[in-house]
Amino acid sequence: MPLDAVRPSSLVEQAMDRLRAQITGGHWPVGTKLPGETTLAKELGVGRSTVREAVRMLASAGLVKARQGAGVFVTATRPVEEWPDRLRRAALADVYEVRTLVEVQAVRLAARRRTEEDRTAMREALAGRRAAAELDDEAFVDADIALHAALVAAAHNPVLTDLFAEFAPVLRRGLVELMALVAPRDEDPNHGDAAHAALVAAVERGEPEEAVRVLEDELAATLARLRARA
Structure with missing residues (x-):
């Protein structure tokens, strides 16, 4: 040819x-x-x-x-797929499993390394999530992700921060879709507030294992909904 x-x-x-x-x-x-x-x-x-x-x-x-x-x-007949493209194509449940690994380690470190500036950022993000309860699902998901981003940032590990940032767009799209399907906010517009407040408190107090326990329970509940949807 x-x-x-x-x-x-x-x-x-x-x-x-x-x-x-x-x-x-x-x-x-x-x-x-x-x-x-x-x-x-x-x-x-x-x-x-x-x-x-x-x-x-x-x-x-x-x-x-x-x-x-x-x-x-x-050496190959198909190009290596770029990481962002692979994330966009991946099943949300698979992404969520990896997100759990990343975030669990992040909050464990955050509970040991958080600074006063981190405490302020986490409190403000929690307040932002609560305020977003009065808004639509997309705004609420954005506020939720912002809170988790603040927790990851408190670990002071730039690799973990970058990994979470890579996941964020895929998570946002999937969580907005999940909200529309299962409508967890119909009965409680501030769905998950108690767990998130407990998570922030555990990190602030410097209790890594308690922070991990709360986060794992919270993420596991969402992952179960994702698997039920599949």
Whole structure:
């Protein structure tokens, strides 16, 4: 299957797309050595530097790998999926299980490391969640996630903070949908307030295991609803 010459604009991206199509289409199976830069440049109608950059992009996607002195070889026929894309595609229950692992460790650390500024932030977030009880489900979910984010931030571990931030958009979408399905706020607009207040109090008092117990119970209840919905 011959390679079509690319247009002048966006040469690197176009060259990369053509090469990727050859790989994902099976023209170059896994283990195959790609033609040399000169050959590819001639077939694509671009310069060797453009080919070199296109191949680098393919390597970043996990499709090819350069072997010193041997050339560039196909290592996969499907690109490596980016973490945010994988999260968006994942089942919410699966994301929630991982969220539980992250957040349980975070509150354990938060109970040991919280500062006075953290105490203030957690109290304000709890007050914000209570105020949002008068608003719609989306606002309430946003306030709930903001409280959990404040608890995670009190752990003072930037990796945990970043992980939770990655989960937040997926959690928000799923929790809003869950609220619409099971309507837990019909009888209690401030659903879960007692548990969240107890969680904040345990972290403030510096009681890590009590904080973990309260959080696990609260998250387990939501996870059970998610599994029942599936």
